[in-house]
Amino acid sequence: MTERVVLAYSGGLDTSVCIGWIAEETGAEVIAVAVDVGQGGEDLDVIRQRALDCGAVEAEVADAREEFADEYCLPALKANALYQGEYPLVSALSRPVIVKHLVAAAQKHGATTVAHGCTGKGNDQVRFEVGINSLAPGLKCIAPVRDYAMTRDKAIAFAEAKGLPIATTKKSPYSIDQNVFGRAVETGFLEDIWNAPIEDVYEYTQDPAVPREADEVVITFEAGVPVAVDGRKVTVLQAIEELNRRAGAQGVGRLDMVEDRLVGIKSREIYEAPGAIALITAHQALENVTVERELARYKRQVEQRWAELVYDGLWFSPLKRALDGFVDEANQHVSGDIRMVLHGGRAVVNGRKSDRSLYDFNLATYDTGDTFDQSMSKGFIEIFGLSSKIAARRDLA
């Protein structure tokens, strides 16, 4: 029987060419799989038809937007996941959900191999292949750009020679990956890290420097899940979409950073993630009110490791699963309302309300009603500082 290869298909030139290219290189039948994670653009049916027109023996399209929001973006929100303290893992989150659909298609269609369009120097190749290995250890992986040296020029020549129904215009200067959780942009002139980004690179966000009216929003969480915006019930996907719109309109969520790739190099990245940044900011503020101190302190370290693992393509790893257990437990009481002003590129929390609050007015106030027993402090200080004091007696001697 002819071998079958499942291809992660975007509908663009590169992966359209991959269909025929893989067939020629391997003799296999190619099954194209396109997954909608909120990247926008063409209709899924159009993409499906193009795959078939380009020679795929089967083409599957999946609307994975709710799944992506609920099972990938939400855990990241609960973990306040920001790689290097900044990047909300936009692309890193979408890879595992795409992997899941690729593996399912491979199993359905009896494919032995999964192909993707990544280069050999980025993180995404690792995320795809380690993910596939972790869900289906028997599947092989190929990356035509990396493994068969399929350059852009060769792809255009191939498309023209075969008369593929896809535009072979000159490449955009931008290399973009986007989904509902955000948008990543790389481009040549930003590879000089002294150059500032220009307004042209942004799509999800308006220029924060333009004066406009502020927008105030109240986000309601239940056990760490955003469940309402301004009192209207929302799904996680709707929460992200609405905040993409509203925070994006205020220029919130632009990032310009030099980032440590898993493959050992540093790269310059521009991100836009208005909804993600607004939601994480609100979630953190609610945690400050509802999570006990020692749990909060430890969770910050867990969050960092969680973000590193997911950035590094280890979504399906045993450690990731165990950290999720911790994060879920820590979110149990993260319920309540956060009021936030979106304006001028900033998402600023200025009010919190929660019936799971650990903020105790009577313990905190310096006014009437103070119930804090200050006489306890002397003993606390004496014993809390005792080991330092004993060390000091020695070290100063």
Next chain:
Amino acid sequence: MTERVVLAYSGGLDTSVCIGWIAEETGAEVIAVAVDVGQGGEDLDVIRQRALDCGAVEAEVADAREEFADEYCLPALKANALYQGEYPLVSALSRPVIVKHLVAAAQKHGATTVAHGCTGKGNDQVRFEVGINSLAPGLKCIAPVRDYAMTRDKAIAFAEAKGLPIATTKKSPYSIDQNVFGRAVETGFLEDIWNAPIEDVYEYTQDPAVPREADEVVITFEAGVPVAVDGRKVTVLQAIEELNRRAGAQGVGRLDMVEDRLVGIKSREIYEAPGAIALITAHQALENVTVERELARYKRQVEQRWAELVYDGLWFSPLKRALDGFVDEANQHVSGDIRMVLHGGRAVVNGRKSDRSLYDFNLATYDTGDTFDQSMSKGFIEIFGLSSKIAARRDLA
């Protein structure tokens, strides 16, 4: 011989009253010590004279601004120290430098006790007393507000009865602590955490929502130390002051947070720290360019513990010293220029330049000159993901 007590003296009503109060409660002579950490306000000589007029047998004043910037703010900057990921430890940093001057005065004047004006429910009492215990384990500590129940009303009555040369006006609604690294504000109406702060609480920063021209600044670091601003050489103190002015004028560095106090309660705090936030933001961006990945990942955890220790009053502890060694080593190559736009409440880095850079254009670029050997990736991915893959073979079986 009469006992002597060194008092941390601010020049305000409370500590002015403490002079006589302590004398009455303990029979001791009181030596007032005022330390300038950039809090502004009255001239040191005026403060010194007032202490004497209020009954101090000696009064010492010290301009500790350079010392505070160089030995307290700078280590915090190198550690990107942000408690709960946000608060640059403004008050927490000033306590140990004040402690150092109090202890020196106690030793000079043969005092057996140090007194401070803190209440019994805040962090500062711990920072003072654990600090004093760690520098001079034999000194006793007293806090008249906490230990002798010296309330505001009693203080006013005392001042009036004794005719102290100090205004006994009605208390400001704001409880403020400020120094060159920032400003902390607490006030009754913000103890309802649903209430938003009003413009009136801010002094170091302008309203970020008011349209104005952006300000672009280039900060130069050498081994983690800010050494120039826009090409002009600066001391650390000058760097903080200039950025307080310029970032403050753009509304940068306002914080509104619910914070976990060391004494076990949550409290609402408003901070302004324009210079601190601008400098830390720039420093982090330069670290992203100059610090190797694994060191950077580990340093994030060290930073968190450093901030917790300093927040918790353990500045002089053995662990703090050992972490400083790590942080200094990690800052060895953090040298170069950061270009940053200050505008609308945001301090946004958009350019970095360093001759210690680990960003390698030829490894990063996707254009001509690419030296990254993509053929290495397949082996990397296979072995990097192998332990997850082996686990998957078991877990999926």
Next chain:
Amino acid sequence: MTERVVLAYSGGLDTSVCIGWIAEETGAEVIAVAVDVGQGGEDLDVIRQRALDCGAVEAEVADAREEFADEYCLPALKANALYQGEYPLVSALSRPVIVKHLVAAAQKHGATTVAHGCTGKGNDQVRFEVGINSLAPGLKCIAPVRDYAMTRDKAIAFAEAKGLPIATTKKSPYSIDQNVFGRAVETGFLEDIWNAPIEDVYEYTQDPAVPREADEVVITFEAGVPVAVDGRKVTVLQAIEELNRRAGAQGVGRLDMVEDRLVGIKSREIYEAPGAIALITAHQALENVTVERELARYKRQVEQRWAELVYDGLWFSPLKRALDGFVDEANQHVSGDIRMVLHGGRAVVNGRKSDRSLYDFNLATYDTGDTFDQSMSKGFIEIFGLSSKIAARRDLA
């Protein structure tokens, strides 16, 4: 109505005297509660009657041995919990189960206060009181030895004056706490940390230096739980008891350490925990076979924090609960057999067998059957070491 106090009752002199002492100091009725956590000694009914004879208005006794083993010792085993890498938390584990029974009794009998016999310089007072506060924030705590200065001499005088039915012999030189998970001994001559322990301090273990036949045992775990010993099904309690007997007979599990107490001082402690040490050693060895590398590395840090929290009396804290979630998830596949030789004070694992094993003979062997693809290594090494290499190019320049 008369106030009621629940007293943690051991049946010994100190707590027998406490019954009357508390009544005199507070005017309250005293309810004695004795909890059997495997400490051995007198029959529970005898203890119960003595409490009543000493003046308790009620006396409750509970056999909590199974509960202690299943809900306290087992989580510690899953976490390989060793404080300072050595001490299996013997006393620290028993306090929360006793607390649970004290609180239940207080609620049942309408008591407002719980009393315990601890001094004011140990860890146990913290474990009792923080535990009680965490289960019943409204209950008060008193410790007659600490709060009412009830010394041993005063207790003897009190017992003799009141004719209490309890021996008032001279105090043993040993201060002992023991339960099924181990035994702790403090004694005057060991407070000189240069002095070696003598054979007389030990009860759970034989002298390991005496030559005897080795004992080989096979322990079977399911998901981290010891379920069989030498093929015979056991409860957790039975596993601990059998290994106490067999490992104890071989001198396994003696500890002599200087330990960091929560109250800030260092103390010298002698422990015996033959069953605990044997079980933890076996459990760790099975984890080495069944837990994936990155999960195992992270778990080691979680284990340390878990042990610190429990040592510090924070059993009922939110962080402890969240860490338990992590630990349980990590134990999911810790199933299989461990063969171990008990001899001469050592518990040495020399065989492991598991159908959840991640040890893959074909990947590990250097002989026939090797399936490891060595050609992958070059790429792995190049990229794994790339960030260090780039840093080296700079640092050596």
Next chain:
Amino acid sequence: MTERVVLAYSGGLDTSVCIGWIAEETGAEVIAVAVDVGQGGEDLDVIRQRALDCGAVEAEVADAREEFADEYCLPALKANALYQGEYPLVSALSRPVIVKHLVAAAQKHGATTVAHGCTGKGNDQVRFEVGINSLAPGLKCIAPVRDYAMTRDKAIAFAEAKGLPIATTKKSPYSIDQNVFGRAVETGFLEDIWNAPIEDVYEYTQDPAVPREADEVVITFEAGVPVAVDGRKVTVLQAIEELNRRAGAQGVGRLDMVEDRLVGIKSREIYEAPGAIALITAHQALENVTVERELARYKRQVEQRWAELVYDGLWFSPLKRALDGFVDEANQHVSGDIRMVLHGGRAVVNGRKSDRSLYDFNLATYDTGDTFDQSMSKGFIEIFGLSSKIAARRDLA
């Protein structure tokens, strides 16, 4: 000019064959470099001559035993470095010192490449190559066994065909790596992890089960460095050697473990490290007496990461250097005497003495002289447990 290759030369069959093999495969001249790290065996001059006889154009031998002990074993001792809590990094420590000599030889002789005899599935290939890349980023690395498929059988055939002056006897069943810090053994029958090791695999240690007289030793440390044994001044090398002898004679330091390799697989390893285990045990015990609690707690995490880094071949990485700074600072006061009994496979500390001790008899004792102020405890407990108590009020509601 002819290319030159520096070869890590052991004097054994494999690397002797490598000399000619590399010459044939690459056309390069081969320079053999043998480094004595205490592995014992043949005289260095004999090894040197054999290399020349086998065709090396140059042969260098270095006695690196003191260097190895002082600069590699000692940092490991200060870090109590035990990978997976057990393995004292025997082979992992020797690789970087060998790398240093290889790189120096390459630079001296103008070589462009370094060769080593490792296979493609172990850790040592990574340690060699990442080490070389980190000291001399321009050098290439080759591993004939891995890269040119030089099997044992081919090596024997090559040696016989060329008449090399080296015995081509049948391979020993044991694969051994040894140096002064310990000895590692792998062998076919132990690849079945249910099989127990037999006495025949051990060389550094006697059977611990054989009855013999105990040996008592006093080890003196200064700032973490072992400086005397039983009062006689020693170098670090002498300390390790003497304890290898004495602890080895008592069967101390045998390890049998399943270990997580860097290349993603689990492997069964037998180690003997009597001196290393005895010294680390003594060092830890002295730290318990001389290191402040919070520093000690944090150091345990640093130790784990240090051991992982070194195991993973990252000796020359920036993070390793920064952790060394922490570890050195933490060892500053680790000075004093440890008395230890070596017997029956156990190294048991039973006495400590230090003029840098933080153990305070008067704070610790329950007898006359007690200076601990128990009245402080109530306040400590109340505030230490407050955040848990507040959480409990919510969670139990």
